[in-house]
Amino acid sequence: MTKLKICRRDRSLTVAARNRRQSRDPQGAVGALLLAASIAIAPLSAQTTVIRNATIMTVTKGTLKGSIVVKDGKIAEVGEKVMEPAGAKVIDAGGQYVIPGIIDCHSHIAVDGSVNEGSVSVSSMVDIKDVINPEDIAIFRALAGGVTTANILHGSANAIGGQTLVLKMRWGKDAQGLIFEGAMPGIKFALGENPKRAGNPQGGRGATVVAEARYPATRMGIEDTIRQAFNEAKAYKAEWDTYNAKVAGGEHLIPPRKDLKLEPLKEILEGKRYIHAHCYRADEILMLIRVADDYGFKIRTFQHVLEGYKVAKEIAAHGAGASTFSDWFNFKVEAIDAIPYNAAIMQKYGVVVSMNSDDAELMRHLNTEAGKAMRYGGVSETEALAMVTLNPAKQLGIDNRVGSIETGKDADLVIYDKYPLSDFAKVQKVLIDGNLYFDRDQDVTGRAARQAEKQKLLDKEKQNQQRQQPPRRPGA
Amino acid sequence: MKIPLTALLLLCACAAAQEPSAVAVRNARIVTVSGPVIDKGTVVLRRGLIEAVGANVAVPPDAMVVEGEGLIVYPGLIDGLSTWGMPGAAATTTAGRGGRGQTTPTPSAPAMPAATSTRARGPEDRPATTSWLKAADEISPTDRRIETARSAGFTTAVTFPTSGIFAGQGAVIDLLSGHKPGEMVVASPAGQYISLSRGGGFGGGMGGSFPGSVMGAIAYIRQIYLDAAHYQLVKEAYARDPRGMTRPEYDRALEGVLESKQILLPANRLVEIDRMLRFAAELKQRAILYGARESYRPEAADLLKKAAAPVLVSLHWPEAPRDANPEDVESLRTLETRDQAASAPALLKKAGVLFALYSDGLDQPHDLQRAVKKAIDAGLAREDALRALTLSPAEIYGVADRLGSIEKGKIANLVVTKGELFDDQTKVQFIFVDGRKYTPAAETPATGGRGPVTEGPGVNQ
Secondary structure: OHHHHHHHHHHHHHHHHHHHHHHHHHHHHHHHHHHHHHHHHOHHHHHOEEEEEEEEEOOOOOEEEEEEEEEOOEEEEEEOOOOOOOOOEEEEOOOOEEEEOEEEEEEOOOEOOOOOOOOOOEOOOOEHHHHEOOOOHHHHHHHHOOEEEEEEOOOOOOOEEEEEEEEEOOOOOOHHHHEOOOOOOEEEEEOOHHHHHOOOOOOOOOOOOOOOOOOOOOHHHHHHHHHHHHHHHHHHHHHHHHHHHHHHOOOOOOOOOOOOOOHHHHHHHOOOOEEEEEEOOHHHHHHHHHHHHHHOOOOOEEEEOOOHHHOHHHHHHHOOEEEEOOOOOOOOHHHOOOOOOHHHHHHHOOOOEEEOOOOOOHHHHHHHHHHHHHHOOOOOHHHHHHOOOHHHHHHOOOOOOOOOOOOOOEOOEEEEOOOOOOOOOOEEEEEEOOEEEEEHHHHHHHHHHHHHHHHHHHHHHHHHHHHOOOOOOOOO | OOOOHHHHHHHOOOOOOOOOOEEEEEEEEEOOOOOOOEEEEEEEEEOOEEEEEEOOOOOOOOEEEEEOOOOEEEEOEEEEEEOOOOOOHHHOOOOOOOOOOOOOOOOOOOOOOOOOOOOOOOHHHOOOEOOOOEHHHHOOOOOHHHHHHHHOOEEEEEEOOOOOOEEEEOEEEEOOOOOOHHHHEEEOOOOEEEOOOOOOOOOOOOOOOOOOOHHHHHHHHHHHHHHHHHHHHHHHHHHHOOOOOOOOOOOHHHHHHHOOOEEEEEEOOHHHHHHHHHHHHHHOOEEEEEEOOOOOOHHHHHHHHHHOOOEEEEOOOOOOOOOOOOOOOOOHHHHHHHHHHHHHHHHHHHHOOOEEEEOOOOOOHHHHHHHHHHHHHOOOOHHHHHHOOOHHHHHHOOOOOOOOOOOOOOEOOEEEEEOOOOOOOOEEEEEEEOOEEEOOOOOOOOOOOOOOOOOOOOOOO
C-alpha cells in the first residue's frame, strides 16, 4: 500500500497541475485568483468543497495524501497541494481515507412491489423505472455503507426479465432525481434454477396453487425461450425497419403495432441496451454466449457467475464483464462449485470483475467484500477497490463519469475513518455530485430527536385510542 | 291548497318516496354551497328539479310544505368514488397487494363477469380487464347500502365497477329506492376505474396470471393505450376504404378504453402520486387520482397543483392495525401518516387543488360522519368539507351544471338536518332525491361487507 502511494503520488500531482493550467491559465495566475474570488462571491460557491488532509485512494492514479477540490458537482482537482478556492466549504479529513463512491452492479432496492414479474418467462415489457421508490430506507442505508450508485435489476424469475436502470443514491430526491442521467438502460436475463423453477408448481418451493406449469422447466427450455424471443424480436425489428424505410421513401403507411415486450429486445439487437445475465454454472454461461453469437448481440455482464472461473477465457473473449459474490457458496445446488478465488481468477484471465451485493444488507459493506479478493486470490489493494468502484462503472458503461477519483469525474466520494478495505472502517461522509448526502455525525446526533418524535406519535396514538369511546350505534 | 303536515307524515311513515307535484321547504337555513347561505328561506322542488330558492320565495299553492324552522338544508352529498349500487361490490376488496407473492386470492365479485377464466400470458390476453363494463348497465337498485348511505345524507354516488386493472366505466347515479336502474343514472360514463392489482391472483409467481406485479400492471396499461391508439388508426383507415384491407379484429377491451374520456388512477403515497401523475401525462389521459393518503405532505399538494389534477381523498383514514404484533416497530412515516392523514383535505384546499372526499368502504352514517369530522378537526373548514362532498365531485365529473349545489334548475337533491351536518349530535331529518322525499332509516349494525378499501392501490405497503 505505502509503496503504491509513493510511486503514484507524483504523477497525480502533475496531472492536477496540468489540469489547473489548462483550465485557468489564459488569464494567468492573477486571473486565476480573480476568477476564484469572483466564484467565491457567486452563489455557486456553495457548491465548492475541499476535502483536506486525506489519504486519497484514487483507484486509477494511485493513493496519495492530499486534498480534493469539488466544484459544481465535479472533481476539480486532486493532489498533495491544491488551489483551495476562497469560500469553499472545507471538510478536514485528517487521518481519514477517501475512496470513489462504491458502485453495486446488482441490487434490488428502491423498488415498489415485487421485483419479479414472475407470471411469464419473458417479462421484458416491465421496467424498474416505473416502480422506483425513492423513499426506500435501503437507499439511505446503502449510502451509509458508501454506495453512491447501484444497478437496480428485475428479479431472476424469468429467462428474459424486466428492464433495469442505474440509480444514484441521492437520498431525499424524487424518483426521477435518482436516475443516473445518460446511463445505458439494461435488461435482466436469468439462467438456471430460478427461471426454471419459478412458475412451476412442481419445482417451486411452497407452491400450493394448482395451476398450469409455466414453460420452461429445464435449462434446455431456457435456451429455447431466449431463442424464440429473439426470433420474434428479429421479425419485429424487420417489420419496423421495412416500415421506416418505406416512410423515408415517402409512403404513407399505418405503423406496425408497438410491442413493449419486443421493443427492449430490438434495442438489444441494435446495441442500445445492456444485458445483465444472472447465472451460476459454466455450461449455462457458455450456452448464453453461443446464443448471443448466433443472434449477434453481446452480454454486458454475467451476474453472480459463480463458476465463471471455469470459463473465464470464454467470458473474456466474449467481452463480457463478471459481477460476482466474494465468498458465498453452497446456498443452492448450482452454487456448489463456487470458490472464493472466483473473482481473482476471472480477473487474471482479463475479465472486468466486480463484487455485487444482490442484497440490501450486504450492500452496506461492499468495501469488505472487495477486501476479500485480496485475501483470496491476492489481488492488489487497488485492484480490489476497483472491484466495487471502477470495474462496476466500466460494466455499466459509466466509467467516464464515476468509478475513480479523477479531475472531471462526478464528485461521488466516500470518506472512511479507517483503512476502507477493513472491517473496522466506518463511513463518515458521502458526497454525490459534490453534495453531502450522508454525514455520520449528523445522523448519530439526530437519532435521539427522531426517536423522540416517534415516541411522541406513539404516545399520542395511544392516548387517542384510550380517549376514543366505542362508536355509538343508535338503534342497535 | 295546503295539505296538513301531519297527514303527510303519516303517509311517509314507511320511508317510501312521495311524489306530490311540488314540495316547498320553508323558513329553513339554506346552505347553497355555490352562493351565500340564506339564513331563512324557501326551496321549492318540482318534477325532480329545484324550481326556486331564496329568502323571499313564495310557496306555490299546490306544494306540499315542509316546515323548516330550526332546520338546515344542504345539497345532497355526493360520494366521489363509490361502489354503492354495484352488484356484489360489497363483498369485494381491492386491497389485494400483488406484492411479493404473499397475496391470498380474494373472492371475485359474483355478478361481475370475469375478465378471463384462463391464465393470462401477457398483455395480449387482456388480463383483469372489463373496460367495456358500464356501471350504468349494472346497477342493482336493491343494494341495501343505498338506503344506509342515503340516511347519512348521500343522494348521489359516482359508482364504479372496481374489480380488475381496467375495471370498467363509472356512472353518476342518484340514490333512489324502488326505481328502475335507468331512472337512477344522472350521467354515464363517468370515467374508467384503473387499479394496479388484479384484485386476486397469486402475486404472479407460482402459476399466476400476468401481471403479477405493480410494474407488470403499469406495463400492461401502457401497452393497452399503445394498442388502443393503433387500433383506432387501423379502424379509421378501414372505415375510409375497406377494399383490399384486412378487417381489423374487434377488441372490446380497447373499445372500452377508447370511450373512456378520463381515468381514475390509484395513488396513496407521495411516491405514487408522483408516479401516477407522470404516467397520466405519458398516456395523455385526463386523470383523477384516488386514495391520496399522503396528500397531507406539502410536496404532494405541490405536485397535484402543478399537474392541475383533481384528486379523490379516501375517508377511510389509516388506523393502527388492531391485530398487529406488538413487537413490530412501525416506521416514522407510517406513524406520521396515521397522525396527519386527515389533515390532507385542509392542505389541499390551501394549495388550491380540486379535491373530493369519498366513502372508500364506509357506508354507515356514523362512520361517515366521524370520518368527515376528523378532517374538519384537522383544519378543514366546515364549508370546504361540504363542498368536497357536493360541488367539487360534481365539478370533477363534469356534472356541476345539474348537481352539487342548491340552485334553480338543478336536480332536487337535498339533505335536511337538525343541527350542522357532520356534527355528532346532528340528525338527518329528510333527504330529497330527484325531489322525492325520504326519511333516514334507523342505523343498522354493519353487515360486515365493506366496499373497496383502497388500502393498497398499487402496493402501498
